[in-house]
Amino acid sequence: MTGKAIIFCAPSGAGKTTIVKHLIKTIPSLKFSISATTRAPRGGVEEHGKDYYFLSEQEFQSKLAQNELLEWQEVYEGTYYGTLRSEVERIWLAGNHVIFDVDVIGGINLKKAIGDRALSVFVNAESVEVLRERLENRNTESAESLEKRVGKAAEEMKYADQFDYVLINRELTDAFAEAEQVVNQFISS
Numbered sequence: 001m002t003g004k005a006i007i008f009c010a011p012s013g014a015g016k017t018t019i020v021k022h023l024i025k026t027i028p029s030l031k032f033s034i035s036a037t038t039r040a041p042r043g044g045v046e047e048h049g050k051d052y053y054f055l056s057e058q059e060f061q062s063k064l065a066q067n068e069l070l071e072w073q074e075v076y077e078g079t080y081y082g083t084l085r086s087e088v089e090r091i092w093l094a095g096n097h098v099i100f101d102v103d104v105i106g107g108i109n110l111k112k113a114i115g116d117r118a119l120s121v122f123v124n125a126e127s128v129e130v131l132r133e134r135l136e137n138r139n140t141e142s143a144e145s146l147e148k149r150v151g152k153a154a155e156e157m158k159y160a161d162q163f164d165y166v167l168i169n170r171e172l173t174d175a176f177a178e179a180e181q182v183v184n185q186f187i188s189s
């Protein structure tokens with residue numbers, strides 16, 4: 001089996017992490033590419049080596065200098081995120097498919113780098129107001145961080161037409177079913 005790549009992107013709060021976690025649970029050959037980030041872990045929720053590799057800025061810059069990142073972005077001012085080449089290699093060598101949860105520009109760059117072996121999916125909500133409400137309910141962001149994320153969302157929505165598939169996440173159960181269908185069809189093609 002040739003390993004494929006599934007790229008999930010979305011404006012913050014649209015629900016891509018929720019959908020990606022669901023896909024990993026339901027499709028056994030799909031493995032998550034754990035990114036590197038300089039963001040601090042969300043207390044009590046996130047683990048190093050599971051959700052992210054939480055690095056200092058110096059450690060991140062060192063990986064960048066050694067060409068260990070397939071793509072990277074300063075997603076929010078002063079906060080870096082990047083895809084490790086070693087994650088993709090590890091997952092493909094084990095005979096699995098890789099799934100990414102990355103920002104919109106990172107996703108466009110990954111699709112360019114991987115080509116036809118990759119399916120890029122843009123998850124969206126009905127409106128920026130819905131994104132805000134979901135982020136408020138998630139209760140993980142400071143007021144400042146929430147404004148940064150919502151502020152960036154309208155800009156990110158403009159890139160939706162550069163993706164292979166656009167999924168509007170209204171009811172979560174419907175979004176799960178649609179995501180499963182499109183991913184299963186791609187990995188079995």
Ligand SMILES: Nc1ncnc2c1ncn2[C@@H]1O[C@H](COP(=O)(O)OP(=O)(O)OP(=O)(O)O)[C@@H](O)[C@H]1O
Nearest residue numbers: 010012013014015016017018134138169170171172
């Ligand atoms: N269809 C939905 N209806 C209501 N709430 C939802 C829906 N989908 C996801 N959520 C909730 O919205 C919040 C944001 O979802 P999630 O963390 O998956 O977003 P995200 O796109 O990964 O955002 P970020 O880029 O900030 O990590 C979560 O609390 C999640 O439980």
Ligand SMILES: Nc1nc2c(ncn2[C@@H]2O[C@H](COP(=O)(O)O)[C@@H](O)[C@H]2O)c(=O)[nH]1
Nearest residue numbers: 035036072073075081082083101102103106
């Ligand atoms: N370009 C990349 N973006 C990434 C990567 N890993 C995660 N992300 C994106 O960052 C934002 C914020 O994530 P959060 O965990 O702080 O909410 C989100 O859009 C992620 O998809 C990466 O390796 N490269």
